[in-house]
Amino acid sequence: MITTRGLTKRFGRVLAVDAVDLDVREGDRYGFLGPNGSGKTTTVRMLLGLVYPTRGEIEVLGKAVPKRVGEALPELGALVEGPAAYPHLSGRRNLSLFDAAGRGARRTRRPRIEDALERVGLAKVDQRPVRAYSLGMRQRLGLAAALLNKPRLLVLDEPTNGLDPQGIKEIRELLVDLNRDGTTVFLSSHLLAEVEQLCTRVGIVDRGKLVLQDDLATLRAVTGRVLLTTPDPATAVALLDGRVEQREGDRLVVRHDDVTALNEQLVAGRVRVRELAVQRRTLEDVVLDVTGPGSDSFGEVR
Incomplete structure (x- = not known):
C-alpha cells in the first residue's frame, strides 16, 4: 500500500527526513510513531505529493509519487494537520463542495455525505456553520472528508488532535471498523497509548530516521x-x-x-x-530502547 526507498527531505541545512524505507501492507493499521519534530508530518506530506522529496522513491497504491499521485488519489483518503473549511458554511455544505472539487459522483453524493457525518458523530450538528465548531469537531469534519469515497487507504496525521477521551475512543473504534471492512490505515502520532491500542504494525522515527519497523505483537514480546x-x-x-x-x-x-x-x-x-x-514489553519500553537521549516529546494522553 505504501513503499518508500531512501526517502529523504532537506530544508536548507536541516535534514528533516533521512533515508526512510516504509513498508505498509494491505490490511495494516500502521502507526507511524515519533516525537514532535521527528519528521512525521513531512513524510506524510511527501506520501501525498504535497512536498517533493530531495531524493528517494515513493509508491502509494502501486503508483509512483509525485509523478502518478493523481491516479492514487481516488482510492485514498487523507487528513493532514488542521483540516481547512469555509467557516461560514455548514459541515454538510463543506463536504458537498469538497466532494464536487474532487469530482465525486454527484448521484451518490448525498448518501455518502450522510454516511460520513454519521460515522464521525457530526450528523446532529451538520447544519451548524463551521466557525461554531470546536477544534475536535473540525477534526471530525476533516476525517469525514477523508471517508467520502470509501478509500482503500486512509492516511492520517494526528487524527485525534483536539478530541476529548471519549472522542478519541470513538475515532479509534471507527478506524478499527473501517480496517475490518478492508481499509488500510496509516496513522502518524506521537501518542504511545493511542498507537498501542489501535495499531497492528509500527514504524518508529527519531530525528528523521526510521529506527524500527515491525508488527506490534512481535515488539511486545x-x-x-x-x-x-x-x-x-x-x-x-x-x-x-x-x-x-x-x-x-x-x-x-x-x-x-x-x-x-x-x-x-x-x-x-x-x-x-x-x-x-x-x-x-510495553510500547514505551520499545521506544526507549531505540530512540536517543532527548527524544522526550512523546505523549501518553492529551
Missing part, C-alpha cells in the same frame, strides 16, 4: 517474567528462592517462563494467588 499479586508476599519471596526480582507491596515480579508451573508451586506452598499475568 514476553519478557520471561510473571507479575504476581498475593496477600502473602513475604511467604512467596521465601518460597521462590531468589526468583523474585522486584517487590512493591503485594505485587511481585517473578523470573519464570511457565505460569502454570508457578501457580502450582505457589498453591502447594500455601501462597494465596490473587493474580498471575505474563509480563510483556
Whole structure:
C-alpha cells in the first residue's frame, strides 16, 4: 500500500527526513510513531505529493509519487494537520463542495455525505456553520472528508488532535471498523497509548530516521517474567528462592517462563494467588530502547 526507498527531505541545512524505507501492507493499521519534530508530518506530506522529496522513491497504491499521485488519489483518503473549511458554511455544505472539487459522483453524493457525518458523530450538528465548531469537531469534519469515497487507504496525521477521551475512543473504534471492512490505515502520532491500542504494525522515527519497523505483537514480546499479586508476599519471596526480582507491596515480579508451573508451586506452598499475568514489553519500553537521549516529546494522553 505504501513503499518508500531512501526517502529523504532537506530544508536548507536541516535534514528533516533521512533515508526512510516504509513498508505498509494491505490490511495494516500502521502507526507511524515519533516525537514532535521527528519528521512525521513531512513524510506524510511527501506520501501525498504535497512536498517533493530531495531524493528517494515513493509508491502509494502501486503508483509512483509525485509523478502518478493523481491516479492514487481516488482510492485514498487523507487528513493532514488542521483540516481547512469555509467557516461560514455548514459541515454538510463543506463536504458537498469538497466532494464536487474532487469530482465525486454527484448521484451518490448525498448518501455518502450522510454516511460520513454519521460515522464521525457530526450528523446532529451538520447544519451548524463551521466557525461554531470546536477544534475536535473540525477534526471530525476533516476525517469525514477523508471517508467520502470509501478509500482503500486512509492516511492520517494526528487524527485525534483536539478530541476529548471519549472522542478519541470513538475515532479509534471507527478506524478499527473501517480496517475490518478492508481499509488500510496509516496513522502518524506521537501518542504511545493511542498507537498501542489501535495499531497492528509500527514504524518508529527519531530525528528523521526510521529506527524500527515491525508488527506490534512481535515488539511486545514476553519478557520471561510473571507479575504476581498475593496477600502473602513475604511467604512467596521465601518460597521462590531468589526468583523474585522486584517487590512493591503485594505485587511481585517473578523470573519464570511457565505460569502454570508457578501457580502450582505457589498453591502447594500455601501462597494465596490473587493474580498471575505474563509480563510483556510495553510500547514505551520499545521506544526507549531505540530512540536517543532527548527524544522526550512523546505523549501518553492529551
